[in-house]
Amino acid sequence: xxxxxxxxxxxxxxxxxxxxxxxxxxxxxxxxxxxxxxxxxxxxxxxxxxxxxxxxxxxxxxxxxxxxxxxxxxxxxxxxxxxxxxxxxxxxxxxxxxxxxxxxxxxxxxxxxxxxxxxxxxxxxxxxxxxxxxxxxxxxxxxxxxxxxxxxxxxxxxxxxxxxxxxxxxxxxxxxxxxxxxxxxxxxxxxxxxxxxxxxxxxxxxxxxxxxxxxxxxxxxxxxxxxxxxxxxxxxxxxxxxxxxxxxxxxxxxxxxxxxxxxxxxxxxxxxxxxxxxxxxxxxxxxxxxxxxxxxxxxxxxxxxxxxxxxxxxxxxxxxxxxxxxxxxxxxxxxxxxxxxxxxxxxxxxxxxxxxxxxxxxxxxxxxxxxxxxxxxxxxxxxxxxxxxxxxxxxxxxxxxxxxxxxxxxxxxxxxxxxxxxxxxxxxxxxxxxxxxxxxxxxxxx
Amino acid sequence: xxxxxxxxxxxxxxxxxxxxxxxxxxxxxxxxxxxxxxxxxxxxxxxxxxxxxxxxxxxxxxxxxxxxxxxxxxxxxxxxxxxxxxxxxxxxxxxxxxxxxxxxxxxxxxxxxxxxxxxxxxxxxxxxxxxxxxxxxxxxxxxxxxxxxxxxxxxxxxxxxxxxxxxxxxxxxxx
Numbered sequence: 001x002x003x004x005x006x007x008x009x010x011x012x013x014x015x016x017x018x019x020x021x022x023x024x025x026x027x028x029x030x031x032x033x034x035x036x037x038x039x040x041x042x043x044x045x046x047x048x049x050x051x052x053x054x055x056x057x058x059x060x061x062x063x064x065x066x067x068x069x070x071x072x073x074x075x076x077x078x079x080x081x082x083x084x085x086x087x088x089x090x091x092x093x094x095x096x097x098x099x100x101x102x103x104x105x106x107x108x109x110x111x112x113x114x115x116x117x118x119x120x121x122x123x124x125x126x127x128x129x130x131x132x133x134x135x136x137x138x139x140x141x142x143x144x145x146x147x148x149x150x151x152x153x154x155x156x157x158x159x160x161x162x163x164x165x166x167x168x169x170x171x172x173x174x175x176x177x178x179x180x181x182x183x184x185x186x187x188x189x190x191x192x193x194x195x196x197x198x199x200x201x202x203x204x205x206x207x208x209x210x211x212x213x214x215x216x217x218x219x220x221x222x223x224x225x226x227x228x229x230x231x232x233x234x235x236x237x238x239x240x241x242x243x244x245x246x247x248x249x250x251x252x253x254x255x256x257x258x259x260x261x262x263x264x265x266x267x268x269x270x271x272x273x274x275x276x277x278x279x280x281x282x283x284x285x286x287x288x289x290x291x292x293x294x295x296x297x298x299x300x301x302x303x304x305x306x307x308x309x310x311x312x313x314x315x316x317x318x319x320x321x322x323x324x325x326x327x328x329x330x331x332x333x334x335x336x337x338x339x340x341x342x343x344x345x346x347x348x349x350x351x352x353x354x355x356x357x358x359x360x361x362x363x364x365x366x367x368x369x370x371x372x373x374x375x376x377x378x379x380x381x382x383x384x385x386x387x388x389x390x391x392x393x394x395x396x397x398x399x400x401x402x403x404x405x406x407x408x409x410x411x412x413x414x415x416x417x418x419x420x421x422x423x424x425x426x427x428x429x430x431x432x433x434x435x436x437x438x439x440x441x442x443x444x445x446x
Numbered sequence: 447x448x449x450x451x452x453x454x455x456x457x458x459x460x461x462x463x464x465x466x467x468x469x470x471x472x473x474x475x476x477x478x479x480x481x482x483x484x485x486x487x488x489x490x491x492x493x494x495x496x497x498x499x500x501x502x503x504x505x506x507x508x509x510x511x512x513x514x515x516x517x518x519x520x521x522x523x524x525x526x527x528x529x530x531x532x533x534x535x536x537x538x539x540x541x542x543x544x545x546x547x548x549x550x551x552x553x554x555x556x557x558x559x560x561x562x563x564x565x566x567x568x569x570x571x572x573x574x575x576x577x578x579x580x581x582x583x584x585x586x587x588x589x590x591x592x593x594x595x596x597x598x599x600x601x602x603x604x605x606x607x608x609x610x611x612x613x614x615x616x617x618x619x620x621x
Binding site: 188189190191192194215217218231233236238258259261262275277281282283304306307320322326327350351364366390391393394411413438 | 523525558559560561562563564566567568570571574575593594595598599600601602603605
């Protein structure tokens, strides 16, 4: 009874998208990627000016303006886009789709991209949401899509639209139609209450998944399903658990004689890499196939070996170990052979998390009295520190491998989550109702 | 956004208020060996009143009996039993050997200046060091469980070396 705050996640998937052929429109000239391509690998100091007009709503509701608001907020939060002041918009929004954009008007106010849309009623109480994106400088339509969906699903439609705009302008896959699972914290440090919680990446639709009676830590998303793995101290036995987000069901992952911890899904979602204490003073890394329950040992070294994280191709595992006296990051093949150290800078290194793009490993570094968040290549080269705090920990990647989230703790003991661009720019706090730690970014929703 | 957040928050609160009392009743029997502080006082938000179970956070001067301290302390990133620790565990061993029906759990704890998963492993290493030393003094291995809380249950809510020294500890708890 205590774990049944289920999500009704499947309800909203009566959704489909239609790419509008350019022939449907007298002014569209097909999808183009032209003058406003943004290279986000170099770091952006000047966000691209966009004009996102209110979606004209003929359904009798406020869904149109609400969608425009969420699209605007998503794009602005990325740090790559800047919404122009709507008071400067010359052409009325309802004329844009009907007559085509007057590009000269939009150039005049400095817009480089223009977004317009409509919300109209569809059969069965559904809504039809259409939007178009134009490259103002080139005069081209870059995207045109329509979605038919239930009215209560408008937020996801807005995130999908923002993902399309982000993709067409930057060339990267979007990450707005995603969720964050994390640990909500409250109470004094000596008796901290920790609950699993989940929310949309923009903080909406927040809900608690557990009630705080068990200490829970380190939730991680299955990259292939609506499932998380985490650690719980339920019944005084610290073990790895699985949580099905569609049914709300929790189950322990296997029966082991000692503590199991530090779980993380393999890229295909079919197995979990985790750490197991056996014989007391050492921990080794194992993999458990969730269907067959077959367990295989990946490390066998008398030291602390933990924090396993697969490369996105599933061929290698990054982990941390103190086998060389202090906590450092290592990489081994997925069958456990060829372990080799990759972190050689000053300080201690932990929490390796392989980017979904495969090109980088995020980590936590402890040096002196400070914690740092950084990235390095899988061969250990190119170390770059992108954030610093008295305590900073727990990196997780957005599914496009361009944005990281993590938590920071101030000297006041409060923990808050932040997102940051890979370049180290655009650090922003993720707003949560309570203190927050151990974020895990979901894959793009289906 | 605020409305939907508020709605789910209130729902969660209602569930907590309903289940909280039941869980409190269960835990009071399951955890009777824990000290009074281990039952917790609730969250600072005034909303969550979830009970606590199975931890020994928040206490700094526990004793198993008069002149038998319940804990030993560790150096930074170390699981070595100090001279003071050996003296404490010697007293614990004598006290335990005269009470053959008692079972104990040794909790391993860390300070906050490490990463979460590493500290879970380090805490287990500390608990095992305490266990092994007690066994070397003749306490039956079968009577000793270990558990690591990593950095999750500090004895002292502080952010300086004085607090961290008290939090890097192994605590013997009678089951």
